[in-house]
Amino acid sequence: MASKRDYYEILGVDKNATDDVLKKAYRKKAIQYHPDKNPGDKEAEEHFKEVAEAYDVLSDPQKRARYDQFGHAGVGSSAASNGADFGGGMSMEDIFSRFGDLFGGHYGGFGGFSGMGGMGGRTQRRVARGSDLRVRVKLTLEDISKGVEKKLKVKKYVPCSHCHGEGTEDSNGKTTCTTCQGTGTVTSISNTFLGQMQTQSVCPTCHGEGVIITKPCSHCSGKGIEIGEELISFHIPAGVAEGMQLTVNGKGNAAPRGGISGDLIVVIQEEPDPNLIRNGNDLIYNLLISIPLATQGGSVEVPTITGKARVKIEPGTQPGKVLRLRNKGLPSVNGFGTGDLLVNVNVYIPTILNNKDRETLQSMEASDNFKPTEEARKTIDKKYREMLR
Numbered sequence: 350m351a352s353k354r355d356y357y358e359i360l361g362v363d364k365n366a367t368d369d370v371l372k373k374a375y376r377k378k379a380i381q382y383h384p385d386k387n388p389g390d391k392e393a394e395e396h397f398k399e400v401a402e403a404y405d406v407l408s409d410p411q412k413r414a415r416y417d418q419f420g421h422a423g424v425g426s427s428a429a430s431n432g433a434d435f436g437g438g439m440s441m442e443d444i445f446s447r448f449g450d451l452f453g454g455h456y457g458g459f460g461g462f463s464g465m466g467g468m469g470g471r472t473q474r475r476v477a478r479g480s481d482l483r484v485r486v487k488l489t490l491e492d493i494s495k496g497v498e499k500k501l502k503v504k505k506y507v508p509c510s511h512c513h514g515e516g517t518e519d520s521n522g523k524t525t526c527t528t529c530q531g532t533g534t535v536t537s538i539s540n541t542f543l544g545q546m547q548t549q550s551v552c553p554t555c556h557g558e559g560v561i562i563t564k565p566c567s568h569c570s571g572k573g574i575e576i577g578e579e580l581i582s583f584h585i586p587a588g589v590a591e592g593m594q595l596t597v598n599g600k601g602n603a604a605p606r607g608g609i610s611g612d613l614i615v616v617i618q619e620e621p622d623p624n625l626i627r628n629g630n631d632l633i634y635n636l637l638i639s640i641p642l643a644t645q646g647g648s649v650e651v652p653t654i655t656g657k658a659r660v661k662i663e664p665g666t667q668p669g670k671v672l673r674l675r676n677k678g679l680p681s682v683n684g685f686g687t688g689d690l691l692v693n694v695n696v697y698i699p700t701i702l703n704n705k706d707r708e709t710l711q712s713m714e715a716s717d718n719f720k721p722t723e724e725a726r727k728t729i730d731k732k733y734r735e736m737l738r
Contacts, residue, residue: 353421356403364417368408375404411594411614422683477558477608479506479574482601485616488585490625490632494654494679496587500580503613506602507577511568516606522564526555533559558606573606581613588630588682591619624652630679630688635695636672638662643696651692653677660692667725669732670694 357364360374378400380386387393406412406424415423482505488497508514517523525531529552538547551557565571583597594616601611619627626633634651642649646664650657653674660672671691678688702710713719 354399356407356416359399359403360407366407371404371407375400375408415594419683477604477606479602479604479608479611481611481614483614483616485618486585487618487620488589489620490622490627490654490679492585493589493619494587497585498582499585499615500582502578502580503600504576504578506574507579508603508607509566509569509573509575510577512566512573514573514603514607516562516566516569516571516573518564518566522566523560523562526552526559526561528552528554529559531559533557562606571606574603583613583615585615585617586682588680588684589617590682591617593617593682625654625690627679628691630681630686632678632688632690633693634690635693636660637695637697638666639697643667643694651690653690654679658690662694666694666696667729668694668696 382397600613674690677690
C-alpha cells in the first residue's frame with residue numbers, strides 16, 4: 350500500500366482500547382482477510398499483513414507508546430536505522446509464525462482451513478527465541494543534535510564455541526523426532542462454523558524442535574549457548590529524547606540450539622548540559638547582564654550546542670525579555686524542522702556595594718530617567734496577564 354493508514358483505524362478501535370479489545374478486533378480482522386478464506390486474493394493478503402502489523406505495534410506497550418507520540422516514524426526506520434520494529438515487508442510466514450498462538454494453533458496462524466487451498470496445511474518447526482537485553486546510553490546535547498554512532502561491549506548469551514550453537518557433541522548427536530516426523534507439530538482436525546479446521550500444536554516429545562538430542566554437547570550441556578561478549582555497533586538518530594527506546598534487531602541473547610536471537614533495547618538517557626536547558630526541540634539559555642549593559646545596550650556572546658553566538662542587547666532592555674535564535678535548537682526526530690535557542694535576559698542586581706557604588710546609585714536615583722514610569726508598569730502587567738491566560 351502506497352501510504353500507511355492509522356493502526357487504530359485498521360483494527361477499528363479507538364486510542365483508549367484495552368488489550369482485550371485489541372485482541373478481539375485483531376482476531377475478527379484476521380479471520381476476515383485470512384488467505385485460506387480468500388484464496389488468490391492479493392488485496393485480502395495485503396489487508397491481512399496490514400492488520401498483523403497494526404496489532405504487532407498496538408499490542409506492545411512500548412511500541413504503542415512510541416506510535417502514539419511519533420506516529421509511524423516512532424516504530425519504523427526513522428526511529429532507529431538499525432531497529433525497525435515490524436514494517437510492511439514482513440512475509441506471510443513471519444506473520445503466521447508470530448501470531449499463530451492467538452488462535453490456539455502453533456506458528457501456523459489458523460493451522461490452515463482444510464480444503465480451502467492457499468495457505469493451508471503448512472508445517473513449521475518451532476524456533477526458540479532468545480531474550481531481549483536492555484541497555485542505557487548517555488547522550489550529550491551535541492550527540493542528540495547530530496545523531497551518533499555508538500559501540501557497546503555487551504555481556505550476554507552467545508552461541509556455544511564448542512558446538513557452534515547446535516547443542517550436540519558431533520553431527521550424529523541428534524535424531525529426527527518419531528512422534529512428529531521432524532515437523533515439530535502434531536495435527537488434529539475439528540469441525541467449526543467456518544468448516545473443517547486443521548489445528549497444529551507443539552509436539553509434546555521434541556517440544557516443537559523436530560529433533561531429539563541424543564548426544565548433548567559436553568561444553569554447554571546441550572543448550573547451544575554460553576556466556577560471552579559481543580561488540581555491538583548501532584546508530585542513534587538526531588533528535589531523540591530522554592526515555593526514548595530504540596531497537597537493534599537480533600543483538601540480544603542468543604537462543605538455544607540455533608534459534609532466533611533476541612533484540613537489544615537501547616534506552617536514551619540525556620546528560621544535563623551546564624548551560625542549556627532543553628524544552629522539547631527548543632533550548633533555553635538564561636543570560637545575566639549588568640545594569641549598565643541593559644540600560645545602554647551592546648552585544649554579548651551566548652553558548653550554543655556547537656559553540657557560541659553573539660546577540661545584540663537593545664538599549665533599555667527589560668528583565669524577562671526573550672531573544673530567539675532561529676534553528677539553533679534540536680532537530681525533530683521525525684525530521685520536521687529544528688527548534689530555536691531562546692535567550693532569557695535577566696538583569697543582575699549586585700548585593701555588595703562599596704561607598705563609591707552607593708554614591709553612583711544615589712546620583713542615579715535622583716535622575717528622573719531612572720525612576721519607574723507608569724507605562725513601564727503597564728507593560729509588565731500586560732505581559733503577566735498574557736502568561737496567566
